[in-house]
Amino acid sequence: MTRLSNAALAALPEHVARPGYDRAQVVPGVVHFGPGAFHRAHQAAAFDTVLAHDPRWGVTGVSLNSRSVAQALGPQDGLYTLALLDAESRFRVIGAIGGVLTRDDPARILAALAAPETRIVSATVTEKGYCLDGEGALDFEHPAIRADLAALSGDLAPTAPLASFTGWLVRGLAARRAAGLPGVTVLSCDNVTDNGRKLEAATLALARALDPGTAAWIADNVTFPNAMVDSITPATDDALRARVRAETGFEDAWPIQRESFTQWVIEDRFSGERPPLDLAGVTFTTDVRPFEKAKLRLLNGAHSTLAYVGLGLGLETVAEAMAHAPLAAFVERLMREDIAPSVGATPGLDLDRYITQVLARFTNPALRHLLSQIAWDGSQKLPYRLLDTLRDALAAGRDPARLAVPVAAWIRFLARAAREGTTLTDPLAATLLDRAQDWRALLELRPVFGELSGEARFTRALERALGTLEAGGIEPVAAL
Numbered sequence: 001m002t003r004l005s006n007a008a009l010a011a012l013p014e015h016v017a018r019p020g021y022d023r024a025q026v027v028p029g030v031v032h033f034g035p036g037a038f039h040r041a042h043q044a045a046a047f048d049t050v051l052a053h054d055p056r057w058g059v060t061g062v063s064l065n066s067r068s069v070a071q072a073l074g075p076q077d078g079l080y081t082l083a084l085l086d087a088e089s090r091f092r093v094i095g096a097i098g099g100v101l102t103r104d105d106p107a108r109i110l111a112a113l114a115a116p117e118t119r120i121v122s123a124t125v126t127e128k129g130y131c132l133d134g135e136g137a138l139d140f141e142h143p144a145i146r147a148d149l150a151a152l153s154g155d156l157a158p159t160a161p162l163a164s165f166t167g168w169l170v171r172g173l174a175a176r177r178a179a180g181l182p183g184v185t186v187l188s189c190d191n192v193t194d195n196g197r198k199l200e201a202a203t204l205a206l207a208r209a210l211d212p213g214t215a216a217w218i219a220d221n222v223t224f225p226n227a228m229v230d231s232i233t234p235a236t237d238d239a240l241r242a243r244v245r246a247e248t249g250f251e252d253a254w255p256i257q258r259e260s261f262t263q264w265v266i267e268d269r270f271s272g273e274r275p276p277l278d279l280a281g282v283t284f285t286t287d288v289r290p291f292e293k294a295k296l297r298l299l300n301g302a303h304s305t306l307a308y309v310g311l312g313l314g315l316e317t318v319a320e321a322m323a324h325a326p327l328a329a330f331v332e333r334l335m336r337e338d339i340a341p342s343v344g345a346t347p348g349l350d351l352d353r354y355i356t357q358v359l360a361r362f363t364n365p366a367l368r369h370l371l372s373q374i375a376w377d378g379s380q381k382l383p384y385r386l387l388d389t390l391r392d393a394l395a396a397g398r399d400p401a402r403l404a405v406p407v408a409a410w411i412r413f414l415a416r417a418a419r420e421g422t423t424l425t426d427p428l429a430a431t432l433l434d435r436a437q438d439w440r441a442l443l444e445l446r447p448v449f450g451e452l453s454g455e456a457r458f459t460r461a462l463e464r465a466l467g468t469l470e471a472g473g474i475e476p477v478a479a480l
Ligand code: CS2
Pocket: 191, 229, 230, 231, 232, 233, 299, 300, 303, 304, 373, 374, 375, 381
């Protein structure tokens, strides 16, 4: 079967949407770090819509940790198929990504960052890609940051590969300054509370450690809006590849699937020109925090709960977990009674309706969303998704019993992985596995739990939740 490529576009069946613009006219205006499934499902699709109106917002991808996206998309001229899977499914070939650079191309990464036409540097590098410490500040002890500090000390201009996104930002911004170019907007699209502000502080901290002049220039010329991004994107599997082959008639090495729902809310704080993303349904607002809080705590908090409790029950997918009546009831109660109060009233956001919508999205039978995918990187996700909510509940004097359940389920998940010798995907895997049989030792991990380890009401609730899960699974938990 012929591989998807520019030459294939004209031959796609009519029901498959394709770029509504001439790809030869596209100019890259965005450099995106982390062109994995989430970016290609979401932000790249939004820029694909924008390109039909303005060709100056093409995307150059940068993959620091792997060559696989570059290898898959290279022979396809950057094209890939996006499957929108719901009651009705739709297929769309996305043309926004012109090329993907890897750490083998440091000179080209620097050139892209320092190109006059680049106005946005965006990122989906996941929580761990920010190299933050337990307090949300740049972790100067992080191996990638130490390596980049050494690589950049003395001269910000050379082009040896760097290990961190933050390192690349500082180098790229220094190069823009040296070339007399304007600043850019740095747009974080990760599930990190206050993502833009944290990235701003981390970038300034690294720049200050290297060259105060560059730091001052960044502070004056670069903005880091907060943003909330939402669309459920299960990892690509062989079933999707086969379906895309059947629907499009072409071989696509790495198609992407997601639900049709999508939301992107961006703080209106652009340095220079703002892309007309509103044409793709993006909301610009003065304060993203309430949306971000609702999404991270309700959707992602519930996701992680379904994942760790569901895996403990031998379930495989989110839809299966939602079909497990006691687990679904527990998660709904957790969202409505324990998480929603911590989100608080938000003008323009009806939390009850939001919860109902999120739960309906979780039952989407067209998506095979593996709980094991959501269970990755628990040490990075839990603080934003559940532990902040727990802190707020304790501060407000609310009972932490139910909120302790997903934390207990995560601890049991770690203990199982340690016992069974299964691979744990988490940057702290070695430490977590080491302490997995001793929950009190796990609680001592400051970057994960912070001061919660010393909170007697939390530790009591956690001990009880561990005991309840141990004794009888979810039914007794659902009664909490
Ligand atoms: C999920 C998210 O994998 C996970 O941890 O909770 O990727 C989730 O699907 C997205 O944030 C939805 O926008």
